[in-house]
Amino acid sequence: MKEMNELSRTDREILNVLQADFPLTSQPYRDIAEKMNLDEEEVIARIRVMKNSGLIRRIGGIMDARSLGFYSTLCACKVPEERIDAVAGIINRQKGVTHNYIRDHEFNLWFTLTAPTKDEAMQILQSLQSDAGIEVISMPAKQVYKIKVSFEMSDPDAL
Amino acid sequence: MPYDSTDREIMRFLQGDIPLESRPYQSLAEKIELSEEEILLRLKKLREKGLLRRMGAVLRHRQAGFAVNAMVAWKLENEEEADQAGKIMAGYKEISHCYIREVPPDFDYSVFSMIHVKNEEHLAEIIEEISLQTGIRKYIIIRSSRELKKESMQYF
Numbered sequence A: 001m002k003e004m005n006e007l008s009r010t011d012r013e014i015l016n017v018l019q020a021d022f023p024l025t026s027q028p029y030r031d032i033a034e035k036m037n038l039d040e041e042e043v044i045a046r047i048r049v050m051k052n053s054g055l056i057r058r059i060g061g062i063m064d065a066r067s068l069g070f071y072s073t074l075c076a077c078k079v080p081e082e083r084i085d086a087v088a089g090i091i092n093r094q095k096g097v098t099h100n101y102i103r104d105h106e107f108n109l110w111f112t113l114t115a116p117t118k119d120e121a122m123q124i125l126q127s128l129q130s131d132a133g134i135e136v137i138s139m140p141a142k143q144v145y146k147i148k149v150s151f152e153m154s155d156p157d158a159l
Numbered sequence B: 001m002p003y004d005s006t007d008r009e010i011m012r013f014l015q016g017d018i019p020l021e022s023r024p025y026q027s028l029a030e031k032i033e034l035s036e037e038e039i040l041l042r043l044k045k046l047r048e049k050g051l052l053r054r055m056g057a058v059l060r061h062r063q064a065g066f067a068v069n070a071m072v073a074w075k076l077e078n079e080e081e082a083d084q085a086g087k088i089m090a091g092y093k094e095i096s097h098c099y100i101r102e103v104p105p106d107f108d109y110s111v112f113s114m115i116h117v118k119n120e121e122h123l124a125e126i127i128e129e130i131s132l133q134t135g136i137r138k139y140i141i142i143r144s145s146r147e148l149k150k151e152s153m154q155y156f
Helices: A007-021 A027-037 A040-052 A081-093 A119-131 B006-014 B025-033 B036-048 B082-092 B122-133
Strands: A056-063 A071-077 A099-103 A109-115 A138-145 B052-059 B068-075 B097-103 B110-116 B138-142 B144-150
Touching: A007 A027, A007 A056, A007 B052, A027 A040, A027 B052, A040 A056, A056 B006, A071 A119, A071 B097, A081 A099, A081 A109, A081 B144, A099 A138, A099 B036, A099 B068, A109 A119, A119 A138, A138 B082, B006 B025, B006 B036, B006 B052, B025 B036, B082 B110, B082 B122, B110 B122, B122 B138
Parallel strands: none
Antiparallel strands: A056 B052, A071 A109, A071 A138, A099 A109, A099 B144, A138 B097, B068 B110, B068 B138, B097 B110
16 A cells, blocks of 8 residues: 555645646546656556556546535434444445445444435434344535535645 | 436436446436536536535544544534524534534534544543633533444435
């Protein structure tokens, strides 16, 4: 597994551009390469290495659930230790569940659910509760102050 | 609906991993019989409208050097503190997400922040600083011990 501290300055720069400044052009990697004085082939090859190592999860679009009219909510439940895997299995099978974590709290299982409408989300939660035999609390956002999942990579000391 | 069926096709393509090749939109263009120029134009419009929040790479935090990824939930003394607290937290580069959430009476920590840092010392520093700045003294760090699922939403 390739960790950040093994990455070259060039790779870090590529990661920054890929996250914050991906060109909306027909040949984005050529344009990135041009800015950095590299070959397009080299940029693509470096990105391939970082994808294969797992550092880059994917390259694509990050859509905004709210703007698309979708409803999303953070859910939590209290699951007895011995039932965690069974309950998690049921929750993870549900379409629209994108994150699911065991957390160190009385509410020990936390997941996110996104659905086309609030009604659909509530129905899904109802059936998850009855299928898994658990009680789920739903905590939708009232106000969003920040959603930004990109990481500044250029400063090696910051890591 | 702020998008049509062609936009939907484009977003179906974007929500996955686009091909790592010189012309990543070429295969989509052929499939939906639209020029690459038209696709790019629509992409820009989707971004202007906010449907497409960002285009580019999604990294795995831990591998990117952010070893500590903590959810911190804060308890407001009164609702009027909420807005200022949200704005202060949003200003931190270490905070990726900040929301005020509707919460049930048995869990009254309504301000949620996701903090990503290199180490525990830095996490403690940031929490202390935020607590001082916002005046919110009650908070809980809800650490994850196991990731059971993490994927991008498949909208279409």
